[in-house]
Amino acid sequence: MTGETSPLDARRAALPSSYRLFYENPVVVDHTEGVWIHDAAGTPLLDVYNNVPVVGHSNAHVAERVSAQLRTANTHTRYVYPAVAEYASRLESLFPAALNKIIFTCSGSEAVDLALQVARFVTGKEGMIATSHAYHGTTAATHAVSPSLSRHFVDDRIALVDVPEEALANGDAGEEFARRVREAIATLEARGVGFAGLIMDQVLTSDGVFTDPVGFMAPVREAVRAAGGVFIADEVQSGFGRTGTHMWGFDRHGIVPDLVILGKPMGNGLPIAALVGTEELLNTYGETFRYFNTFGGNPVCIAAADAVLDEIERLDVLANVVATGTLLREGLSATLAAHGLEATVRGTGLIAGGDLTAARETPAESKALVADIVNGLRDRGVLISSTGPRGTVLKVRPPLIFQSEHVVRLMSALDDTLTHLST
Ligand SMILES: Cc1ncc(COP(=O)(O)O)c(C=O)c1O
Numbered sequence: 436m437t438g439e440t441s442p443l444d445a446r447r448a449a450l451p452s453s454y455r456l457f458y459e460n461p462v463v464v465d466h467t468e469g470v471w472i473h474d475a476a477g478t479p480l481l482d483v484y485n486n487v488p489v490v491g492h493s494n495a496h497v498a499e500r501v502s503a504q505l506r507t508a509n510t511h512t513r514y515v516y517p518a519v520a521e522y523a524s525r526l527e528s529l530f531p532a533a534l535n536k537i538i539f540t541c542s543g544s545e546a547v548d549l550a551l552q553v554a555r556f557v558t559g560k561e562g563m564i565a566t567s568h569a570y571h572g573t574t575a576a577t578h579a580v581s582p583s584l585s586r587h588f589v590d591d592r593i594a595l596v597d598v599p600e601e602a603l604a605n606g607d608a609g610e611e612f613a614r615r616v617r618e619a620i621a622t623l624e625a626r627g628v629g630f631a632g633l634i635m636d637q638v639l640t641s642d643g644v645f646t647d648p649v650g651f652m653a654p655v656r657e658a659v660r661a662a663g664g665v666f667i668a669d670e671v672q673s674g675f676g677r678t679g680t681h682m683w684g685f686d687r688h689g690i691v692p693d694l695v696i697l698g699k700p701m702g703n704g705l706p707i708a709a710l711v712g713t714e715e716l717l718n719t720y721g722e723t724f725r726y727f728n729t730f731g732g733n734p735v736c737i738a739a740a741d742a743v744l745d746e747i748e749r750l751d752v753l754a755n756v757v758a759t760g761t762l763l764r765e766g767l768s769a770t771l772a773a774h775g776l777e778a779t780v781r782g783t784g785l786i787a788g789g790d791l792t793a794a795r796e797t798p799a800e801s802k803a804l805v806a807d808i809v810n811g812l813r814d815r816g817v818l819i820s821s822t823g824p825r826g827t828v829l830k831v832r833p834p835l836i837f838q839s840e841h842v843v844r845l846m847s848a849l850d851d852t853l854t855h856l857s858t
Contacts, residue, residue, distance in 0.1 A: 458818075467492030470836060470838075487699045490746035491703075499742075509733055509734055512727070512733070525741070526711075527711075537710070541731050544577045550712075551667075553665070558629070558630070558631045560630055561628040562629050562630045564593075564594050564630075565595060565596070565633070567582055583824075598612075598642045598645055600643070609650060617662070637668050637670055637673040641823075643822060644790075649687060652685065665693045667696065668690075671697065671708070674695075674697050676753045676784070676835055679783065703746075747835075759838060759842060764787050790828045791828070798825040801825065801827040805826060
């Protein structure tokens, strides 16, 4: 190897420090297929983490549709491509009737940024509410509602609300959550910035994965409506069938938001995201402001997004998510308990959080345990990650074509990791 630069060194030489890697032993990718990431040494790694390739890594139908469109034409939304409007109406048919307009973007961050602009413009107010460990994106405005990234840009226009973890565990969380939101609205009013809206990940991923009890979002939604604010449902994590019972996380809670953010899974890896909203809100914004996003909604990305919907239907993805998700949560609970760990397994469908906060005496020790499990699994060929305000929650969120045999493989690697950690 003398004289040769390793892929890791080459990366460190070319990219700045803001780029972080997963795992003590980082993964160098060679190729991917289905739920597998094959590394440069030829080892297949089971992907139990990536939520972008919902219909499988390197999906053949997506690849064919994309390459056919790329060979045909690819400009932008200032020319008419019938396929763009056809896809938009196919997607709209999956939403409540009131949500009937779509703006395409390239990333979730751009869609959130636009949603913040819309909320602020239509209300004439500036104040936004987010959860205290939320993640909504990378732009200046979205960073400000992403305290899990940092609180550096959280200014007077932002009020943060703690997720009521205890009330959620006791099943009576909706009213407590709404009370906290009303308090935050009053804080924004008192600061003189007023209340423009609230943004919330519909499975609260970075706050630690909170999905139940079903309906706990409803009182929050009502509190926002009563105060004249815009409710923005961030479906980047929960959308496109992640919860299994529903296509969208908000639907599972029985609410209708004003604006919805779509992202990651929408193009199975192609950069397409969207802001979905009511005609009233998006046209009010549109009458004053032009929106042009060079790559947003280009026909190649639309082909990918359309192919994703084809595959979700063809593979009966939602039914698979319900069945495999149940096995996943049962397996996680049983395996963690078999090793004497005090754990709470939360989640629904194929988003699961294994909370190990109580497994050790201090949050720092629990965080270290979670990191050891994540790295131990990686060394056994299984990729997961961690989440939550204290980094004490195992984050398990595979592609939606995950099958029971993959759950078995995950549990056997987890069992082996925990055995190894306790010796
Ligand atoms: C809930 C949520 N919203 C928004 C985003 C931002 O999306 P993107 O990375 O496509 O800009 C993310 C990305 O992780 C996310 O998880």
